[in-house]
Amino acid sequence: MSLVVLHESDDVAVATTAMPGGIPVAVRGADEVTLRGDLPAGHKVALRDLPAGALVRKYGQVIGRTLAEVRAGEHVHVHNLGMPENTAIRAAQNATGSAARLPADLRRTFHGYRRPDGQVATRNYIGVLTTVNCSATVARKVARLTEDLAEDVDGVDGVVALTHGTGCGMAAQGDGWDLLQRTLAGYARNPNIGGLVVIGLGCEVNTVTGLMADLGVADHVPVSSYTIQELGGTSSAVQRGVDLVRGMMDDLTGTARTEVDVAELVLGLQCGGSDGWSGLTANPALGVASDLLVAAGATSVLGETPEVYGAEHLLAARATSPAVADALLARIRWWEEYTRQQGTTLDANPSPGNKAGGITTILEKSLGAVAKAGHSPLAAVREYGEQIPRPGLVFMDTPGYDPVSVTGMVAGGANLICFTTGRGSVFGSRPVPTVKLATNAELAARMVGDVDLDCSPVVEQGVPLDEMGRRVYDLLLDVASGRRTASEELGLGGEEIVPWQLGAVL
Template sequence: MPEFIRLHAQDHVAIATAPLDVGAVLEIDGRPIELASPIPSGHKFAIREILAGSPVLKYGQPIGIARHPIAVGCHVHTHNVRDHHTVAETIASTNPPADPPPLRRSFLGYHRPDGRIGTRNYVAVLSTVNCSATVCHKIVARFDAERLKRWPNVDGVFAASHTTGCALQYDGRKHQMIARTMAGYANHPNVGGRLMIGLGCEQNTPAYLGQHHGVVPLYAADGERLTRDDAVPTLTMQSEGGSQATIARGERMLEQVLDAANQSTRSTADASALCLAVECGGSDGYSGITANPAIGVVSDRVVACGGTSIISETTELYGAEHLLCDRSRSPEVAQKLIDLLHWWQQYVSYYGGELDNNPSVGNKAGGLSTITEKSLGAVSKSGSTALEAVYDYAQRVTAKGLTVMDTPGFDPASVTGKVAGGANLVMFSTGRGSCFGCKPSPVIKVASNSDLFQRMRDDMDLNAGQAIDGKSIEQLGDEFFEFALRVASGEKTASERNGFGDHEFVPWTVGPTL
C-alpha cells in the first residue's frame, strides 16, 4: 500500500493513506518532501508551495483558498484553507456525454400492478399525523418475528410515523412535502400491503391524500373483507372510539393485509426496473477516492441497464454542481439544479448559517476541510452518465437515467425522500462508520477504507478500501454491481440482518408549525 495518493497531476496536495510522522521524507516526482507536522490518515499535505489567497487544488479542482502561505510538507486542513465558491447564475449550454452501451441483466423481484418491480415485500403502517404515531407502532409491535412466520413471503411490517401532519398551512409547501412522502411510501414497489391510521381532525387527512396524491382511503366496516387492491385500508382514532379500539381493530385489519401481501412471490425482472439511491454519510478523506467512485460505477451500470439512479443531498453538491451541470441533458435541467442551490443559500442564511457549515466534526476529523472538497468527492457517486432530470423532495421519479433529488445532507431525511420517490435499492458509502438501515428498501453499506470495514464488520457490506491496495475502481464497481443484483434478488444486507430501518423514516419539511 502506498504511503500517499496524488489524485491529479495539477494537485497541490497528496492524501496520506496511513498516519505519517513529522520529519518523514517522501519522494514525489523525484524530489524529497519532508513533512513539517504529523499527517493523520486520510488527511492532506502540501506537495507544492501555496500562496495566500490562491486556490488549493485536489481532484484537479479548487477545494478552497489558502488562508495564508502554505509551505511544502505542511498539513493542509481547516486551519489554513477556507471555502471560496460562487454558484453560477444561469446556464447557457451543456455538454451531455454519449449514452453508455446497453447492458442486459436481471434480478428476482416482485411485480406490482402498476408495472413497477419491488426488491422487497414489506407491509407498511402509515401515520397521517404524529398524533397517531404511537398507535401505529403498537399495532406493528403485535407482529413479532415469531408471529410473522405465518406469512413467509412478507419481509416484515414497519411503521412510517413522523413529527408533523397538523398545525401547518393546508396544501402549503410543508403539507405537500409530508403528503408526497407518505404517498411515496404507501405506493412504493417494495410495499406489498399497507394500513393507514389517522387521528381524525388533522390537516393531513386521508381525504387530502386521496384527492391530491393518489392514496385512496378505504373505510371498511369491522369484519368486512378488504377486497380493493387500489385502496389503502384506513382507520381514524376518533371514529373508532379511541386508541385501544383502533389498535385492536388495526391488528385484525393488518392480518388481512398480510394475507394479501403474502400472495406475492419473486420472479425474473429486467434490471431496467432498478431505481438506485446513492448516498454518503460519515464521509472521510477516502470517501471521494474509493467508495464514492465505485458506487458511481454501479450507477453507470444501472443506467446502462435502462434503470434509474438518484443522487441527492443538494447541500453536498455545492462546489461540485458545475460538473453535473455540464453533464446535464439540457440547460433547463442544469438551471433547475442551480436554482435549488441559490434557494439553499438563502434558506440557510435566514438562520445565520452558510453552506460551508455542512462538513461535520466527524468529516473534518476524517480529513475533509471544506464543503467544496466534500462535494467533489460526493458527486462521484453519480458516475459519468448524463443528468436527465432534477426532482423536488419526495417527488415520484419517473425518468430513466441519472437524476438529482433536492434533499438536505442529513442522511435519514435524504434517503427517506429518495425512497418516497421510488428508490427500491440504496447504496450508502461511509468513511467514519454508519449503521443506517431503511425499510422498505435494502441499504448496501460501502466502507471507504479497510480499517473501517474490519472495525465495524457487522455493519459493513462492501470494502472499497481495496482500491488503496491496488484494485481498480472499475473492477470494484463491477463487483459491487453484482452484489447489488443479489441484494435486489433477496440477499440480506448487514443492516437487514441487524434489524435496522424501523426508525429511519424522517421526512424533511419546510415551513412553519402553526
C-alpha cells in the first residue's frame, strides 16, 4: 500500500488502494503519514496540518480551500474541502506548449477510406438523418431493418439513425437554430458518412427543403430525402427508407481501405465517469498519444468547457497567440454567466459518481481532465459544432455532458473518439468509433466488455506514462484502420447524437 504525491508542492497525496485507518503508510515523494481513518482508493489524504481557510494543492495547482482545520493523515474530501471564493487564485502560469519528439519507430500511417474530395474516413456508414424528432422513429426503424444487411456488404460498416429531440416548434433564428443546423450539417458532412437519407415529417420549422439547401454534402456522397406526410404515413416512409439504403449499399459495395498518413486523423478527446485515478493514468496517457498525433501532423480536439474550469489558465498559457488565449477565456466567462443565469455554479459539475471516486471540486476535476490534451500548443478555439481546423490541438466549446460534447466534435469533423472513464461508461458514437480507456484495474475487470484498454498499470505496475501513451497511440491507429471497439461490438452509439439545445422551444 502506498500514497502518491503528484507534485512537490502538493498538500495531499492520493491512495493507490483502499487503506484502513490507524496505520502508517509510505508516501511516494514525501514522508510517511499515519491515516486517521479509512481511505478509499483514489481519494486524498492531508500530508500536513492545514488550518481552516487554507488553499489546498494537487497537481501543483489549487483544487480548493479547507472548510475547517485538517490534520495530517486526515481524509480530504467534500466534508472539509470546498471551492475558494476568489477565482483569482488561479494565477496564470509561465508554461508554454511544446511539440512532442517523435520516436523513430512510431507508426505514421493507418488504413482508412480515402474520399474523392481528399477527406479520410475511419468508418463507412450510411446515415439516416432526421429534420425533427417526429421522424425519429421512422429513421430508427429504417436503420434497424437495414443494419444486418450491412454486415454482408463489403466496404460498408453499418447504418446509423441520426436523430435528435427538436426541430418542430422552435425559433427559426438565433443560437438554438444555428446550433441545430450546424450540428446536422456537420454530421452529414462527416467523412465517415458514405451515404445519407434525410427524413422529415412535413410540417416542422426545420423543413427538409431548407435543411437540404444548407447541408453542403460532397458531390460523391449519395443523398436522398423525403417526408413522412408526402408518402402517406409510417409504413410507406419506412419502406422508402429501406429501399434507399439498400440502393446506397449497392453504390458503396467494394469501397476499400488504403494506407494513409496519420495526419488524416481528427481525434476527439473525452472523459466521463471520472474518478481520482483519471488524472493519474488514462488522461495523461491519452495526453501522450494526443501529443504524438499532433507532432505527426494530426489534429486533437479538447472540449467540455465546464470541465476545464479552474485549469483554463494552463491551456491559455499554451496558446499560439493572444487571440487564441482570449477566445478560450471568453468562453469561460460565458459559462460563468450562463450558470449564474440558471441559478447554479460550475462547481455543481462533479457528479455523485465523481465524488465517490475521489474528486471533490470542479478545480480538481478540471486539472485531471485537461491532461487528455497533453502539452501541445493550443492552436485554435472553435464554437460548438464548428468545423475543426487542421492540424494541431484545438479547443471546442462544448458542455461537459458526454453525448452532447461528442456530438459537437463529430459535427466538427472528428473521425475518431477516445473516451477515458474511471467509474464506467457505456458510451458509443456511431458513425465515429469510440475507444474507451479505463483508469483503474477494478473497473477494467468489472466492465471488461466495455473497455478497450486498461491504463491502471501506470500506477499499479509502474509502467511509464510514455509507454502507456504509445499503447494508446497504437490502439487508436488500429481502430482507425478498422479494428472494432468494445462499444462497436456491443452495438452502442445509435442513441448518442444529442445536439446542444439552446433557445426557446415553442
